[in-house]
Amino acid sequence: MRVDLHGLVLAYDSAGSGRPLLLIHGYPLSRRLWQPQLDELGDAAWLIAPDLRGHGESNSAPPPYSMELLADDCLELLDALNASEPAVVAGLSMGGYVALALYRKYPERVAGLILAATRAGADSPEGRANRAKSAVLAQEKGPAAIAEAMLPKMLAPHTHQANPSLAERVRHMMAGTSVEGLVGDLQGMAARPDASALLDQINVPVLVIHGLEDQLIPPSEAEAMNLRLKRGRLQLIPGAGHLVNMEQPAEFNAQVRTYLDAL
Numbered sequence: 685m686r687v688d689l690h691g692l693v694l695a696y697d698s699a700g701s702g703r704p705l706l707l708i709h710g711y712p713l714s715r716r717l718w719q720p721q722l723d724e725l726g727d728a729a730w731l732i733a734p735d736l737r738g739h740g741e742s743n744s745a746p747p748p749y750s751m752e753l754l755a756d757d758c759l760e761l762l763d764a765l766n767a768s769e770p771a772v773v774a775g776l777s778m779g780g781y782v783a784l785a786l787y788r789k790y791p792e793r794v795a796g797l798i799l800a801a802t803r804a805g806a807d808s809p810e811g812r813a814n815r816a817k818s819a820v821l822a823q824e825k826g827p828a829a830i831a832e833a834m835l836p837k838m839l840a841p842h843t844h845q846a847n848p849s850l851a852e853r854v855r856h857m858m859a860g861t862s863v864e865g866l867v868g869d870l871q872g873m874a875a876r877p878d879a880s881a882l883l884d885q886i887n888v889p890v891l892v893i894h895g896l897e898d899q900l901i902p903p904s905e906a907e908a909m910n911l912r913l914k915r916g917r918l919q920l921i922p923g924a925g926h927l928v929n930m931e932q933p934a935e936f937n938a939q940v941r942t943y944l945d946a947l
């Protein structure tokens with residue numbers, strides 16, 4: 685499905701009914717990330733999964749894409765769908781940065797947060813330098829080169845061996861991101877503020893969920909976030925790398941269900 689948000693056309697999937705559960709994908713992915721949740725959790729919530737600008741089947745726009753801008757796009761999508769009830773906002777990795785930006789700006793619209801494979805801190809100077817190098821690679825060699833460089837670390841080593849078709853799907857998803865989308869995200873992530881102090885102020889229930897074999901963002905980041913949250917619950921999932929919701933979908937979905945039931 686598609687919606688026109690004042691000239692920016694976003695593609696999204698919608699499944700199920702009830703409380704809105706916004707599913708925000710990471711970099712350099714698309715709403716296809718959330719297929720295992722869209723397939724299974726429609727009886728527990730109204731799942732809404734957009735392709736962020738520059739990703740998947742959505743339009744792109746010139747960089748940079750601040751996390752706040754991406755959060756604004758998500759909120760406009762909720763408004764366009766008349767999803768006015770406070771939503772559970774789930775984000776994986778960069779999607780988690782966007783979820784925190786959305787909470788910072790619109791806390792009254794958030795009933796709960798699911799922070800998957802993400803972190804609260806800002807980029808280090810070295811991290812920012814690596815973003816700039818990735819942006820050059822994206823511009824010079826295109827999305828396929830970014831996909832090639834990132835694929836090994838997106839999944840746990842065991843997943844690559846046991847589930848090569850998943851690895852190919854992930855490669856395809858990444859290679860489908862536009863160059864503007866890649867550069868927009870990279871610049872936006874490099875400039876994002878540290879959200880650690882925001883964690884102290886979050887007063888909705890938060891599920892912090894992370895693969896124990898995440899090679900991109902270590903599980904210690906999830907532990908550190910959980911320590912600061914008043915109403916946090918930490919779930920570390922064995923047998924999963926960065927894409928915890930795809931690598932261990934049954935376990936991930938069970939945790940989300942338990943979380944939603946308790947809201």
Ligand code: MLT
Nearest residue numbers: 710711776777778779900
């Ligand atoms: C993501 O998966 O969204 C990114 O790896 C996050 C990041 O680069 O910080």
